Amino acid sequence: MGEDKGGGPAYSPGLEGVIAGESALCEVDEGAAGLRYRGYAIGDLAEQATFEEVAYLLLFGKLPTRKELGDFTAQLQTQWPLPGSVEAFIGVVPPSAHPMDILRTGVSLLGMTDPDAADSPREASLRKSVRLLAQIPILIANAHRLAHAKRQVQPSPDQSFAENLLYLLTDRHADEQAKAMARVLNVSLILYAEHEFNAPTFAARVAASTLTDLHAAVTAAIAALKGPLHGGANEAVAAMLLEIKSRDRAERWVRDALAQKRRVMGFGHRVLHKGDARSAIIQRHAEALSRTCGDTRWYDIATIVDRIMQQEKGLYPNLDFYTAVAYLLMEIPRDLYTPVFVCSRIAGWCAHIIEQQDHNRLIRPRAAYVGPPPQAYVPLERRT
Ligand code: COA
Numbered sequence: 611m612g613e614d615k616g617g618g619p620a621y622s623p624g625l626e627g628v629i630a631g632e633s634a635l636c637e638v639d640e641g642a643a644g645l646r647y648r649g650y651a652i653g654d655l656a657e658q659a660t661f662e663e664v665a666y667l668l669l670f671g672k673l674p675t676r677k678e679l680g681d682f683t684a685q686l687q688t689q690w691p692l693p694g695s696v697e698a699f700i701g702v703v704p705p706s707a708h709p710m711d712i713l714r715t716g717v718s719l720l721g722m723t724d725p726d727a728a729d730s731p732r733e734a735s736l737r738k739s740v741r742l743l744a745q746i747p748i749l750i751a752n753a754h755r756l757a758h759a760k761r762q763v764q765p766s767p768d769q770s771f772a773e774n775l776l777y778l779l780t781d782r783h784a785d786e787q788a789k790a791m792a793r794v795l796n797v798s799l800i801l802y803a804e805h806e807f808n809a810p811t812f813a814a815r816v817a818a819s820t821l822t823d824l825h826a827a828v829t830a831a832i833a834a835l836k837g838p839l840h841g842g843a844n845e846a847v848a849a850m851l852l853e854i855k856s857r858d859r860a861e862r863w864v865r866d867a868l869a870q871k872r873r874v875m876g877f878g879h880r881v882l883h884k885g886d887a888r889s890a891i892i893q894r895h896a897e898a899l900s901r902t903c904g905d906t907r908w909y910d911i912a913t914i915v916d917r918i919m920q921q922e923k924g925l926y927p928n929l930d931f932y933t934a935v936a937y938l939l940m941e942i943p944r945d946l947y948t949p950v951f952v953c954s955r956i957a958g959w960c961a962h963i964i965e966q967q968d969h970n971r972l973i974r975p976r977a978a979y980v981g982p983p984p985q986a987y988v989p990l991e992r993r994t
Contacts, residue, residue: 621978626880630812630973635668635961636804644887647804648672656891661771661799662686665957668804669739669964682740687767689744692752693723696745700753707757709750709949710836714829716749717742721825730823735967738824739960746956747771750949751778758943772796775953779942790902791940794895795950798933801888802951804958808880810834810841814959818966819973827963832952838875841955844947846875847934850915851908860914868922876931877919885926893927896935908935 622628636647643651648667655664659673666674666682674682692700696719703712721727724741726734748765755762763781765774773783773792782788805811814831818824835841854863867874879886900909912927912935919925937947 618978619976624880625812625975630807631815631966632969633806633962633965634671635958635965636806638806638881640882640884640887645805652801652887653891656797656800656888659800661796661803661954664800664803665743665771668957668961669736685740686744686771687765689741690748690765692745692748693720695723696720696749697752700749700756703753703757705757708836709754709945710832710842710952712753713746713750713949713952714832714836716753717746717825717832718829720745720749721823721829724825727823727825730821730967732964732968735824735960735964739956739964742825742828742956742960746949747775747778747953750946750953754779754943754946770796772799775799775950776940776942779946779950780940782940787903790899794892794899794936795940797895798892798936799950799954801892801929801933802954804955804961808840810955811959811962814963815966816973818963819970821967821970824960824963828956828959831955831959835948835952835955841948841951843875843928844930844934844937844951845944847931848938848944848947850875851911851934851938854911854915857907857910857914860911861918864915864918865922868918874915874919874925876927876934877923877925879926879928882926882928886928888929889927889932892929892936893932896932896939899936899939903939905939908938 634648636645637649638645643653645652647655647664648671650667650673655667662683663673663679666672666679670678696716699716699719700712703715720742724738726737752762754760760781763778765778769777769783770792772795773789776788776792776795777783782791807815810831810833813834814827817827817830838846854860864874896912897906897909900906909932912932916927916931919927934947937944937950942950
C-alpha cells in the first residue's frame, strides 16, 4: 500500500483500487477473456462446462475427470435432505420475510447442525462447502414453497444442478422449453460463481481471517450480498423492466430516471469500466431464450435501456442486467433472483474462505480519524 503526503498509509474510500490480498481463484481483466477462473476463460467455461464442473474447479483447484465429477455429483445428492431444525425454522419464519433473510438465518442454523461444526481443517471445510452447495437450493425452494402454499418437490438424481434448480423454483422440467431454460440457467450460474474481492466475498474473508467457522463466514457474505448495490441488483432490474412494461415507454423512462439523477440498476461496476465480459455472454443467451419462448418483450426493453445508458452515461450493463431478462422468461419468482445468485456464488465464497484459512493473516485495516479534537471530560452534573 502506498503512503499519503503525511507519511501515513494512503486512504482510498471504499477501498477502491486497493489490493487487499492474494487469490488464485479468479483473474478479473478487461482484456479479451474478461475473466478467468483458475486460468480458464469465462467464455469457454460458460459455453462448454456444467455448473457442477465449475464448482468443483473452484473448490478443488482443477477441472474434474469424469469419475471425479460423478463422485462429486453423488456426494451432492446425499446432502440434499435438510436437518429437521432447519425445516422447523422454515415453518416459523414471518410471512413477510425476504428469502435472502431466510437464507442468511438458515445457513447460520445449518452451521449449528453440521456434522463438522466444530472442525476447521481443510477437509472439514471442503465437506461443509459441498453440503452448502447441495442444501442452499433446497432451503430456498422449501421456504418459498411453504410461504406460497405450493406442494414440496424433490430434486432428481437424473437431472443436472441447473435442471433441478429450475424445477425446484418454477416446477418446470422435461419439455424442450424447460431444457433451453436450464441451459441458460447453467450459464448464469457459471457466470455468477466467482468474482474476486467483491463486497460479500471480502466480508467472508474478513470473517474467516478471525478463524471463525465456514458457516459464519458465509452468513456474513449473504448479509453483504443482499443490498441493491450488489446482489440485489438483478431483482431491481426485473422490477425496472416490469415497471417500464413496453418497449415504446423505455427510452422516456430511462431519460426521466437520469434527469432525476436516479441509479439505473444493472449498470456500472466498481472495477469494470469498459464493460463486463459476462454481460455479453448472458445477453446472447437471453436473446436466444427470448426467441425460443416467443417473447422478446423484456429483451427489447433491455436493449433500449442499454443503448441510452451507454450513450448518455458511458455506462455498460453488468452481469445482473441481462440475467434479469433470462430469469423473467424462466418465471423465477423475483425475490428469489438474489438467492439464485447465492446458489452459485457459494462455490466461490467457500473456495475463498478455504484459501483464506490456508494462508491466513487477520484482516484489520486502519481508519482515518475525522472526529472532534481532544476534549476534556465534563462530569455528568456539569453538562448542559
Ligand atoms: N445509474 C446511473 N448512474 C450511475 C450508475 C447507474 N447504475 N452507476 C454509476 N453511476 C454514476 C454515478 O451517479 C456517478 O456519477 P457522478 O460522478 O456524476 O456522481 C458515477 O457514475 C460513478 O458512480 P459511483 O457510485 O461512484 O461508482 P462506484 O464504483 O461506487 O459504483 C456501483 C459501482 C456498481 C455501485 C454503481 O455503478 C451502481 O450503483 N450500479 C447500480 C447497481 C448495480 O447494478 N449493482 C450491481 C453491481 S455488480
